[in-house]
Amino acid sequence: MQAEIITIGDEILIGQIVDSNSAFISKELNKIGVSVYQITSVQDTREHILEAMTISGARSPLVIITGGLGPTKDDVTKHSLCEFFQDELVMDNNVLGHIEELFKKYISTPISDLNRKQALVPSKATVLQNSYGTAPGLWIKNGNTVYVSLPGVPLEMKYLIRDQVIPKIVTEYERPHILHKTILTHGLGESAIAEKIETWEDKLPDFVRLAYLPNLGRVRLRLTAKGNDMEVLTQAVNAEVKKLYPLIGDIIYGEDEEDSIEGQIGKLLTKKGMTLGTAESFTGGKIAQRIASIPGASAYFKGSVVSYATEAKIHLLNVPKEVIDKHSVVSEEVAISMAENARKILKADFSIATTGNAGPTKGDSDAEVGTVFIAISSPEHTFAQQFTMGNQRERIVQKSVNKAFELLAKEILNF
Numbered sequence: 285m286q287a288e289i290i291t292i293g294d295e296i297l298i299g300q301i302v303d304s305n306s307a308f309i310s311k312e313l314n315k316i317g318v319s320v321y322q323i324t325s326v327q328d329t330r331e332h333i334l335e336a337m338t339i340s341g342a343r344s345p346l347v348i349i350t351g352g353l354g355p356t357k358d359d360v361t362k363h364s365l366c367e368f369f370q371d372e373l374v375m376d377n378n379v380l381g382h383i384e385e386l387f388k389k390y391i392s393t394p395i396s397d398l399n400r401k402q403a404l405v406p407s408k409a410t411v412l413q414n415s416y417g418t419a420p421g422l423w424i425k426n427g428n429t430v431y432v433s434l435p436g437v438p439l440e441m442k443y444l445i446r447d448q449v450i451p452k453i454v455t456e457y458e459r460p461h462i463l464h465k466t467i468l469t470h471g472l473g474e475s476a477i478a479e480k481i482e483t484w485e486d487k488l489p490d491f492v493r494l495a496y497l498p499n500l501g502r503v504r505l506r507l508t509a510k511g512n513d514m515e516v517l518t519q520a521v522n523a524e525v526k527k528l529y530p531l532i533g534d535i536i537y538g539e540d541e542e543d544s545i546e547g548q549i550g551k552l553l554t555k556k557g558m559t560l561g562t563a564e565s566f567t568g569g570k571i572a573q574r575i576a577s578i579p580g581a582s583a584y585f586k587g588s589v590v591s592y593a594t595e596a597k598i599h600l601l602n603v604p605k606e607v608i609d610k611h612s613v614v615s616e617e618v619a620i621s622m623a624e625n626a627r628k629i630l631k632a633d634f635s636i637a638t639t640g641n642a643g644p645t646k647g648d649s650d651a652e653v654g655t656v657f658i659a660i661s662s663p664e665h666t667f668a669q670q671f672t673m674g675n676q677r678e679r680i681v682q683k684s685v686n687k688a689f690e691l692l693a694k695e696i697l698n699f
Contacts, residue, residue, distance in 0.1 A: 285459045287313055288340040289323045292333060292351035292361055293436060296325045305350045305441055312445050317459035317510075318346065328352050333364040341429040346453070351436030353402075353419040361433060362406065362422075369426055371406040376420070379403040379411060383418045409433075412448045416440045421448065430456075460510055463517040465525060466497075467505040468538040470545065470690045474498040477505070481531050489520055500679060501686040502545075537693055545689045546574045552696045553584040553634075560692075561630030562588040563601055563622040563637040565613075566656070570685050571636055586630040591622070594648045597639075601625045614641050614649035616657055619668040623659035634696065635661045636688050640673075642680040654680055658688045660695045 289309055295301045303325060310320045321344055326332040328351070340347045352361030366372055380403035387395040402418045405411055412421030412432075417440040422433040432449055434441045453459075469477065474496050478485070485494055491511050497504040507524060509517040529536065538548045553560055562572045572588035575581055589600050594613050597603040603621045611617040623637035640656025641649055654675050659668035671687060673680040 285318045285346065285457055286321045286344045287318050287346035287348060288321050288344045290333075290336045290340060290347060290349045291323070291325045291436070292328050292349065293325075294327055296351075297327060305436065305438060308438070308442060309348055309350070309445060312450055313348075313453075314462055314464070316450060316454055317462050318453065318457075319462065319510075328360060330360055330364050330367070333361060334368055337364075337368050337431065341426065341431065345429050346457075347429060347431045348449070349431065349433045350441055353433065353435045362404065365409075365422065365424065365431070365433060366406050369406060369408055369424060371408045373404040374407045376403050376405045376411055378413070379405065379420050382413065386418060412444055414440050414444060416443050423449075423452065460512055461514045461517055463509045463514065463521055465507045465521050466540050467507070467525065467528060467536055468502065468540075468545065469505065469532065469535045470502045470537055470686065472503070472532070472535045474503050477503055477532060477535075481528065484524075484527055484531060488524060491517075492520060492524060499686075500683045501690070537690075544574075544578075545686075545693055547578050549689065549693055549696065550575070550578045550581060550584060552693070554580070556696070556699070558633035558696075558699075559584050559586050559631075561586040561626050561632035561635045563626035563635060564588060564590050565592055565597070565622070565637075565639040566642045567638045567681055567685055567688075568592060570681060571638070571688055574685065574689075586632040589626055589629070597622060601629070612649045612651060614639050614651035614655055614657065616659075616668040616670060619657035619659035620661075620666050623661035623668070624666050627661045633663055634692065636692055637661070637668075638684060638688060640680070640684060642677045643675065644677065656680065656684045658684065658691060660688075660691050662695055662699060664699070 289306045291303050291306055296303050306323045313320060324336050326336045380400060383399060383403055384395060399418060405422060409422040409424045412423055414420050417435055417437055419435040421444040424431045434444050488494060492507055492509045495506045497506060507521050509521050511517050537545050564571055569588060569590045575585050591597040591601050594608060598605050601622050602625045603618055607617050607621055619637050619639050623635045626637060627635035637659040641647060641651045641653050643653035654673045656671050656673055657668050659666060673683045
């Protein structure tokens with residue numbers, strides 16, 4: 285089954301906000317066998333909304349629209365829906381009662397006629413009650429196409445998708461199964477991986493597709509299978525993954541989107557009953573942030589020292605000033621000192637340290653922009669490696685964070 289998504293709002297088109305709604309909707313639809321054919325963003329104007337609805341509805345049996353359902357004059361989606369379906373707005377007393385109850389319980393300002401107008405809905409629409417906001421969702425069938433209009437507020441949209449839209453689609457439509465399995469790799473580029481697995485890729489079953497998803501030192505290999513029998517899809521994909529490990533098993537660190545490398549590290553540390561700390565300079569706490577984002581990280585993550593300035597490395601991490609003066613703040617010796625001292629200060633079993641020059645200028649070091657040192661300290665030894673990560677600041681930082689996790693994972697596995 286095929287669907288399209290239309291997001292409405294000038295704030296998306298001028299880059300004021302990122303369209304995260306479409307990503308969420310696409311994932312939820314994909315889980316139930318609905319493939320998103322196209323995502324379109326349009327201005328909050330009658331002409332653009334009507335044009336997008338006409339084009340999308342001609343191609344797909346399901347069109348999901350988000351945004352433009354607010355109470356103010358610049359929100360014109362409901363009026364556009366009425367024009368498109370040759371319909372009129374009518375007062376829905378259930379929605380009105382819900383709005384009045386929300387204002388009574390949670391909103392300090394008095395309810396206005398403008399707020400009450402949100403209970404006006406197209407007469408041909410099936411109302412989807414929005415428990416978290418005042419704008420209801422709308423389900424309207426027009427010929428062979430269903431149009432679903434949802435508020436653009438992410439919390440409200442997500443609730444309506446999960447609790448009302450998805451169950452309704454499952455009930456009313458026959459859909460194929462779509463199965464994804466993602467293999468997570470590190471340390472080897474997309475083209476190099478492609479060469480290693482070319483023969484395997486060429487022999488994939490017709491209903492199984494492979495996609496390469498590279499991202500700064502990591503490549504995700506996503507296998508997608510589509511068909512009517514989930515058991516057949518599962519067996520086929522698992523069989524192909526089994527064939528893949530002898531070819532590139534040395535660079536695979538996990539499977540599926542949820543199995544990030546920081547998640548794998550967390551599982552390893554938990555299994556071994558060991559802990560981790562970080563000392564970061566140019567990465568600015570990004571390593572710590574990713575570690576702390578894993579549920580349950582408090583069981584193994586001791587904390588982080590973000591010593592961006594040279595003085596902070598000296599006073600917080602006890603890096604000897606004479607080491608910095610002799611070798612430069614961006615050096616193997618300083619990285620090792622940062623890692624060892626962080627492990628001691630935080631009383632952790634392992635630690636990561638980063639020092640480098642992410643640009644745009646050289647700063648306190650003579651090292652060229654892109655030069656970084658990453659150190660790992662364990663109960664047995666400490667080592668540091670030098671890398672050249674290019675000349676673009678954001679890329680340097682992100683590649684270094686990924687590389688730090690790669691080095692740490694290997695060290696924990698070997699311990």
